[in-house]
Structures are given as structure tokens and as C-alpha cells.
Amino acid sequence: SSNYGYTLKYNWKENPRHWGYPLRSSDLWQKLYDKRTSVERCNSRLKKYLNLDNIRSKGIKKVKVHSLLNCIALIAGTIALNSRKSIDKAA
Known part of the structure; x- marks a missing residue:
């Protein structure tokens, strides 16, 4: 179908x-x-x-570290935003 x-x-x-x-x-x-x-x-x-499409580092190791740090920043921002929303709901 x-x-x-x-x-x-x-x-x-x-x-x-x-x-x-x-x-x-x-x-x-x-x-x-x-x-x-x-x-x-x-x-x-x-x-x-997080400007991941405009990396100016050379070398795969540096690019990998840069992208992993961007992933950590994205996750941290998401956690901070969600915890803020849960605090506002509780209050």
C-alpha cells in the first residue's frame, strides 16, 4: 500500500x-x-x-575537535533552555 x-x-x-x-x-x-x-x-x-559550515582550521583532528565542541555547545544550550522552561512551569 x-x-x-x-x-x-x-x-x-x-x-x-x-x-x-x-x-x-x-x-x-x-x-x-x-x-x-x-x-x-x-x-x-x-x-x-554554530558556524560549522565555515571551519577555518586545517587538519582532520582540528576539524573533529571543533565540530565536537560545537556539538557539546548545542547540547548544553538545549539542556539550559529545557531546564529554564521546567523552572518556569514549576513556579
């Missing part, structure tokens, strides 16, 4: 290049897709607010 054809009658093991796994009508595909969208939102925030 999908808009691009019948997937349930075809076996993905017979032709894995033609029929992908997991099938789009399955719950597993929906869970994976939800994870993908959350990762894309996180990447977008890192690029937009």
Missing part, C-alpha cells in the same frame, strides 16, 4: 538493488526515517547557529 507500486509481493533478497530494505511500508523504515530527520535538524542547527 504505497504510492510507488507494490512492494510486499516482491522479495528484496532476490534483487536488492531494485528493492531496498527495509520496505517503505514497514515500521522499521519509519523509525529509521525519523532518526534521519532528527539528525538533519541537528546538522542544520550546527551549520546555521
Whole structure:
């Protein structure tokens, strides 16, 4: 029951290049897709607010440290914002 054809009658093991796994009508595909969208939102925030798309360091180690520090800053900001909201709700 999908808009691009019948997937349930075809076996993905017979032709894995033609029929992908997991099938789009399955719950597993929906869970994976939800994870993908959350990762894309996180990447977008890192690029937009923390300037991750404009790194001026040279070397993979320096870039990795820079991006990990940006991830820590994003998580810390999210925790601070959520704790502030919970304090306001309690008061």
C-alpha cells in the first residue's frame, strides 16, 4: 500500500538493488526515517547557529575537535533552555 507500486509481493533478497530494505511500508523504515530527520535538524542547527559550515582550521583532528565542541555547545544550550522552561512551569 504505497504510492510507488507494490512492494510486499516482491522479495528484496532476490534483487536488492531494485528493492531496498527495509520496505517503505514497514515500521522499521519509519523509525529509521525519523532518526534521519532528527539528525538533519541537528546538522542544520550546527551549520546555521554554530558556524560549522565555515571551519577555518586545517587538519582532520582540528576539524573533529571543533565540530565536537560545537556539538557539546548545542547540547548544553538545549539542556539550559529545557531546564529554564521546567523552572518556569514549576513556579
